Amino acid sequence: MYRSILQLTLVLSLAPSLLAEDEKVNASDERQRLELENSLIDERTRFETAGMRAEIERLKAEKELLTARLNLASAKRRSTDLKNHATLELEKQRLEREAAISKARADKLEGRLKAAQAQSSLRISRLQNEIQRLEMEKKRHNYADAETQYLLNPLRPDGTLVISDRRIALNETITTSTADYITDRIHYYNNASREYPIFIVIDECPGGSVMAGCRIQQAMKASDAPVHVVVKSFAASMAAAITTLAEESYAYPDAMILHHQISWDHRTERNLTEQKDFLKNCNRWWNRFGTPIAEHMGITSEEFIRRMYAHSSSGDWREFAPEAKQLKWIKHVVNAIEESSFVKHPDARDSPRTDSSTPSANGVQQGVDATGKPIMILPRINPLDVYFLYNPDGYYRQR
Numbered sequence: 001m002y003r004s005i006l007q008l009t010l011v012l013s014l015a016p017s018l019l020a021e022d023e024k025v026n027a028s029d030e031r032q033r034l035e036l037e038n039s040l041i042d043e044r045t046r047f048e049t050a051g052m053r054a055e056i057e058r059l060k061a062e063k064e065l066l067t068a069r070l071n072l073a074s075a076k077r078r079s080t081d082l083k084n085h086a087t088l089e090l091e092k093q094r095l096e097r098e099a100a101i102s103k104a105r106a107d108k109l110e111g112r113l114k115a116a117q118a119q120s121s122l123r124i125s126r127l128q129n130e131i132q133r134l135e136m137e138k139k140r141h142n143y144a145d146a147e148t149q150y151l152l153n154p155l156r157p158d159g160t161l162v163i164s165d166r167r168i169a170l171n172e173t174i175t176t177s178t179a180d181y182i183t184d185r186i187h188y189y190n191n192a193s194r195e196y197p198i199f200i201v202i203d204e205c206p207g208g209s210v211m212a213g214c215r216i217q218q219a220m221k222a223s224d225a226p227v228h229v230v231v232k233s234f235a236a237s238m239a240a241a242i243t244t245l246a247e248e249s250y251a252y253p254d255a256m257i258l259h260h261q262i263s264w265d266h267r268t269e270r271n272l273t274e275q276k277d278f279l280k281n282c283n284r285w286w287n288r289f290g291t292p293i294a295e296h297m298g299i300t301s302e303e304f305i306r307r308m309y310a311h312s313s314s315g316d317w318r319e320f321a322p323e324a325k326q327l328k329w330i331k332h333v334v335n336a337i338e339e340s341s342f343v344k345h346p347d348a349r350d351s352p353r354t355d356s357s358t359p360s361a362n363g364v365q366q367g368v369d370a371t372g373k374p375i376m377i378l379p380r381i382n383p384l385d386v387y388f389l390y391n392p393d394g395y396y397r398q399r
Helices: 002-048 050-141 176-192 210-222 238-244 272-297 301-311 321-326
Strands: 160-163 167-169 198-205 207-209 227-236 248-251 256-259 317-320 336-339 365-368 374-378 387-389 396-398
Touching (some): 002 050, 167 176, 176 198, 176 207, 176 210, 207 210, 207 238, 210 238, 210 272, 210 387, 227 238, 238 248, 238 256, 238 387, 248 321, 256 321, 272 301, 301 317, 387 396
Parallel strands (some): 160 336, 167 198, 198 227, 227 256, 374 396
Antiparallel strands (some): 207 387, 256 317, 365 374
């Protein structure tokens, strides 16, 4: 029994190892079986996918071929680009060199041009300076080395009259514009100096509007500075009245003074009553300057008129300066007149006014009549005004 127990114990002790051995054998067999199955599956799979793998290999080959071709084309392109770039770079460098050379040449030419321009400018500047110098010398020659003389008593003992630049020309026909011109200057010269005389210088004046003439006389009377009238050639009608009634008057020996009655009537269609009214108006004007002239001469107005027609059938009483002085038409006969204000040559261009002539903007216009005879057309005057004008040949006419 004990032996049986030992045997049983031995069997029981050996049983696990035996079981383990069996399990190992079984496991090994199972692994082999599985390996065989896997191999079978692999073989079957390889068989089934052999065409696919072949296609894949073919595609890989095509891909590699395409890649190789692309790489070749890219390499060729890069090679061409490199060659072109090198060519362009060489061309660029060549152009840059040429541009630099051209710029250098241009800079050189510009430098020469600037130098030439500088020399030319210098030469031109020298010539301009020379021209300016010559012009200034020429202009300087147009000016006299003399100063305007202002004298309280302008008549020298030797019979020379010295006229300053305080002079006003009274020439051509006396109109409203003429009166404006003269009276404005009388006012100006008074504001400049109320001490030194003002000169109204008459070269030739046939007379004109009595209203305009009376305005001039009133400005002369109201002037604080003495107003002297100078006749160089001829003063008639209203101009003669202004001369005779002036505070101081002078004339060359050959200058002529002419007095006459108002005889101007530009309307021929007047009826008798209108003619009577016109005559009355003329007499009223005559009393304002004709009567003062007669009183200045020391005779009556009637005697003055009678003597006019005694000397001339037309009533135009004219005398040269020496006889006019005796009749008190002028105060002084002068041998010479010194125009001290004429310090610039009269022929010099752009010469400022020296008041040697009355402006032509007095409204009188040149024209011709129906026969082609030249005439002077007088401006329209106030209906109550009359022209006191020496007009023996009808040269002056109204529209």
